[in-house]
Amino acid sequence: MELGLYQTQSMKLVMTNELRQAITILQYPTLELAHFLRQQALENPIIELIERNTHTEKVDQPTDFDKDAWFYEDDEVHPIYYVKSEDPSLQQYLVGQLAWLENPDEEKTIVEYMIYCLDENGYLDCSLECLQEELGIEMDRIEKALEVIQQLEPVGVGARTLSECLLLQYKAGEEKSPLVQEIIENHLQDLADKKFSQLSKKLNISLKELQKADVIIRSLNPRPCSAFSKQRSEWVEPEFFIENDESGGFKIRMNEELVPEVTLNDRYFRIMKRHSDARSYLEKQLQKYEWLKRSLEQRRETLQNLADFLVQKQRTFFEKGYEALKPMTLKEVAQAIDVHESTISRAVKNKTIQTPKGTIQLKSLFTSKLDKGNHAEETSSAQVKIKIQRLVESEKKQKPLSDQKIADTLKKEGIDISRRTVAKYREELRIPSSSKRKSLIV
Secondary structure (H helix, E strand, O other): OOOOOOOOOOOOOOOOHHHHHHHHHHHOOHHHHHHHHHHHHHHOOOEEEEOOOOOOOOOOOOOOOOOOHHHOOOOOOOHHHHOOOOOOOHHHHHHHHHOOOOOOHHHHHHHHHHHOOEOOOOOEOOOHHHHHHHHOOOHHHHHHHHHHHOOOOOOOOOOOOHHHHHHHHHHHOOOOOHHHHHHHHHOHHHHHOOOHHHHHHHHOOOHHHHHHHHHHHHOOOOOOOHHHHOOOOOOOOOOEEEEEOOOOOEEEEEOOOOOOEEEEOHHHHHHHHOOHHHHHHHHHHHHHHHHHHHHHHHHHHHHHHHHHHHHHHOHHHHHHOHHHOOOEOHHHHHHHHOOOHHHHHHHHOOOEEEEOOEEEEHHHHOEOEOOOOOOOOOOEHHHHHHHHHHHHHHOOOOOOOOHHHHHHHHHHOOOOOOHHHHHHHHHHOOOOOHHHHOOOOO
């Protein structure tokens, strides 16, 4: 092997700062993009942002906030101060109930500590042995504190297992049945698995008695504190609007009102240009400004081209909904608008669009087509899932359809898919198997 220096040419992709910024901006949804631009304006003095007209009407506010104060006596408080700012968390709600209990303060301290060990559904998230080790106290004091928690509202809070949670709720009710208590304590899994015949023989009861117990148990809440874990609805701004036009077609309107326009701060630029010491810094900031402008333009162009393609490809969807959604892949769209597949993947990430059928996730429009050998090649997997969902909803609950029967039914409609494919789509729809969908009807 001869050693030496040789000059060769090769092509490779280099991740420049400009490319990295373009990729980042493309992934941002509208609200995050607006926040990013304001952050850039703070870091770069020659970037100036012009807020666009959002077409919102300004409501005149009274100059005197307490203009109705004459209606109240001097020692009364204006009703505005009684407006609740936000709902309490589960822990705040439970701790608030402790104030009404007559337990010693030291005991309340242990109870409060354990309250903050509950998960979002109200279950105790650690063992009593672990709590004993952490607090360094006797086990009977831990157990007594747990009893206090389990007496609080909502009923079922402080449970360690599903069985205990349901049992706490059942005991708090008026109706009492040794059979229901026995099933909750020892046979809950068999009931969940719909093993009705086996369970009735094991307990030596009729199916009618088992059905009555099943109805009672299913009326209990396995997650009694789930309402506290629900997050506030986040405000979503679509990337663009697809609306009906006068001619019966569709028009596209880009959502640009919330994104400020990026311009050059001429005044600051002229001042800085006079100082030779700042020239290098100024050139660097100007380069960042130009990169930002190009990245924004590329983002807008990509989304506009994507919207144009969607209107052409998915016209039937915008008219009829998901039942008419055509198969469409990232690769297909990328080829149509002449960009890389990864660009489309980033363009649809975390973005929503507003259509005549409501506001939807952009990525939900991308769905695969069935196998080439299928008679219904233009049928998307989304359409098949809707058909499976409807078949399950209309089935006889005492004799639900198996995956094979669903596949056979779809085949009669010209959709030839295997039992395994039906099972896959069913699981994606979070539909239980036929054995677990079976209802006890006697």
